[in-house]
Amino acid sequence: MKIEDLREHLCGIYPDLCPLFSIEFGDGVLCVSHERLHQAASDLKDLGFDRLGMVTAVDYGEEFELVYRLQSRAMHAGIFLKARIKRETPVIASVCDLWPAANWQEREVFDLFGITFDGHPDLRRILLTDDWVGYPLRKDYEDDRIIRRPDYI
């Protein structure tokens, strides 16, 4: 299924989600508010997006953007689900109940960004040691061992 057809398909079923759907660099992107994220993920799962490919986050200063990549084997299509949360309150609903694949992926985001997933069964650090201080992939993370490479311009 082409990404344009997917948009029409989505709009037919969920007219209220339609204005939130955009196409960037050939990928379908659905940006929702963080309160609606779990519902949107659940709706997309019902629509046939049965695989959770990736969960990650990006630090945009004031806000964190959660990025979920969903795939549908039946439609041969992929879609991004994005939601922004405030830096001061880094909490979002877990999608572990929809896809067990989210378990380790959300633990990784928690480990490296310090974002808490509400409803996660076992939220612990996964890549770093339990006594690690700070969240390395945040842009304001400070560590003596980081060596800033010079500009070669």
Place this chain on the structure above:
Amino acid sequence: MTQTSTSDVTPDTAETQPTGTEPTETVMETVVNIGPSHPSTHGVCRVVVHLDGEVITHCEPIIGHLHRGIEKMAENRTYLQVVPLTDRLDYVGSMYANWAYCRAVERLAGIRVPERAEYIRVIVCELQRIASHMMGIGSTGADTGAFTAFMYTFAQREKVVELFELLCGARLTYNYVRPGGVSRDLPDGWVEQCRAFTAQHPSAMLEIDDLLLGNVIARARLKGVGVLTQVDAVAWGTSGPIARGSGVDWDLRRDDPYSVYPRFDFSVPLGDNGDSYDRARVRVWECVESCRIINQALDQLEPGSVQAEGLPRLLAPRPGDAYDHIESARGSLGVYLVSDGSPRLYRMKVRSPAFCNLAVLPLLAKGHTLSDLVVILGSLDPVFGEVDR
């Protein structure tokens, strides 16, 4: 080696705890810690195993021993400087990480890759699939006590590695696929040498198949061990030979075709039962299919440029994000990039197939014996450079 001997593992604690409400009935639970540095963990993985007698009641892989923070390191480098870092992700299949990263950069910066470069990428990545699966199949043999098979597969892997050495001088970290194409054209005589390899490889695979998977001991050790159902394979986000061994008919080369893959005729091998045997079997047949793809690509290969014209040395794509994924030897390997318009990456995320595949280990190992855990872990074929990043 028939089983993991007791001297290889260190019992952490042995405690007695009551089960149920009957005070008379007790069960001895032994907690065994395997790894992080143990030959059967295929890298630096620690597995904490809870045993009832010799049967696993619960196990948990502890990862992160090889975490180098590659995603953080990438934020400090320019787009070209990140390519060598991607080599260090999956060090058994460096070409894949090179290619997945370059595809994401090309998508972000709108670079068109010359056709010859696309063909060369397909050829080297299918060779890489063979090299990687030779490691996977060979270690399945080593895990089940059939060490001879390991020697046979490594003889084949050596031939691929020699081809790569001719191509780019390196045997493990190639740094060959670059944004806009590949680093250099094929050297003289390389195509003939590659054809000679693909001519003999399928028969060598049949021999290995017969030697390892036809062996009655290996079959007894692999069949019915670590069964992953099709429903679980999808729900847990597994991909590659792990998912296909469980009968999930999903291969990005065919189902989300990229590069020049639509021009090739190949089939996707599937397993029936989702056990360790099927996963090994899928790898064997994928190698044969890879030879078919390489032969077709060599036939269609036309002379031409291998690097996109007019590419600046310092890439600074417009702000935005891009994701691209390819079918690596371990599954769907994706790279998500965010650019803020500067010459340095803002964020790189590697969607690692080995990481997602390893998450099903507790599911598969439950109810099996400790010696089967080694086989199950080996059949998932994790590479910890990619799991830990």
